[in-house]
Amino acid sequence: MRIFDPHIHMTSRTTDDYTRMAAAGVRAVVEPAFWLGQPRTNPGSFTDYFDSLIGWEPYRAGNFGIRHHATIALNPKEAGDPRCRPVLDLLPRYLDKDGVVAVGEIGYDSMTPEEDEVFAAQLALAVEHDLPALVHTPHRDKARGTRRSLEVVAESGIPPGRVAIDHLNEVTVDLVHDSGCWMGFSIYPGTKMSPPRMVEIMRTHGLERMLVNSAADWGVSDPLLTLETGKAMLAAGYTDDDVDRVLWRNPAEFYGQSGRLDLSAVGDAGPAFEGSSILRGGS
Numbered sequence: 001m002r003i004f005d006p007h008i009h010m011t012s013r014t015t016d017d018y019t020r021m022a023a024a025g026v027r028a029v030v031e032p033a034f035w036l037g038q039p040r041t042n043p044g045s046f047t048d049y050f051d052s053l054i055g056w057e058p059y060r061a062g063n064f065g066i067r068h069h070a071t072i073a074l075n076p077k078e079a080g081d082p083r084c085r086p087v088l089d090l091l092p093r094y095l096d097k098d099g100v101v102a103v104g105e106i107g108y109d110s111m112t113p114e115e116d117e118v119f120a121a122q123l124a125l126a127v128e129h130d131l132p133a134l135v136h137t138p139h140r141d142k143a144r145g146t147r148r149s150l151e152v153v154a155e156s157g158i159p160p161g162r163v164a165i166d167h168l169n170e171v172t173v174d175l176v177h178d179s180g181c182w183m184g185f186s187i188y189p190g191t192k193m194s195p196p197r198m199v200e201i202m203r204t205h206g207l208e209r210m211l212v213n214s215a216a217d218w219g220v221s222d223p224l225l226t227l228e229t230g231k232a233m234l235a236a237g238y239t240d241d242d243v244d245r246v247l248w249r250n251p252a253e254f255y256g257q258s259g260r261l262d263l264s265a266v267g268d269a270g271p272a273f274e275g276s277s278i279l280r281g282g283s
């Protein structure tokens with residue numbers, strides 16, 4: 001099974017995770033820019049973070065034979081903080097970089113007027129830079145947040161086929177299915193979406209425009225839940241080709257719309273490159 005995780009925060013994961021992911025068949029990932037837990041107090045913190053997403057983290061992933069791309073944006077959690085607002089001015093230069101395959105994660109956290117403005121401004125940047133957009137849906141009041149996100153997407157003029165609406169569940173999937181946007185699902189241990197529930201959603205909504213991710217960050221999460229979803233699909237009677245479609249070809253098609261997705265020579269380095277300075281530990 002070859003796996004492309006379209007939404008995973010590797011910055012907060014260890015080399016043990018990379019080793020397990022490579023062994024499980026993960027050959028490509030997209031890491032969206034997001035909140036780091038501790039509020040950032042100035043745009044310079046974002047510059048360093050964005051540079052790490054397009055420089056250091058792809059290098060780290062490459063040592064395990066995993067291709068790493070990023071999405072860049074001012075995330076919903078910090079979009080309402082006036083100290084972070086100037087980050088919008090930094091984005092154009094990152095959106096021109098080779099390893100950046102979408103604008104994201106954008107969208108709502110608390111659905112404030114400030115978040116409205118930042119969301120719309122970043123969708124306009126996606127249109128201007130001819131990039132897809134990755135939209136996070138809020139954890140609270142998810143149905144209203146999803147509906148409102150779809151309205152803002154429609155107003156922006158970006159084609160729905162270039163937008164992924166993420167962190168969906170049984171309550172929100174219909175809205176997004178009908179909109180023509182891609183449907184993203186974050187599979188978590190214990191909470192939110194599980195592999196069996198995900199299989200049930202595929203049974204009722206098909207495999208087209210479906211994206212499955214682990215979203216793994218520093219919270220309780222598991223970067224191998226993509227693999228577990230693939231196994232649950234096979235156990236439910238889906239074919240290897242169906243699994244490949246959901247776990248590889250769908251994310252490749254979605255991010256391929258950027259014209260920058262490079263999956264050539266994926267997997268050539270094989271798992272855990274022994275000579276890596278990372279594995280010996282640095283500073």
Ligand SMILES: [Zn+2]
Nearest residue numbers: 032034105215
């Ligand atoms: Zn995320």
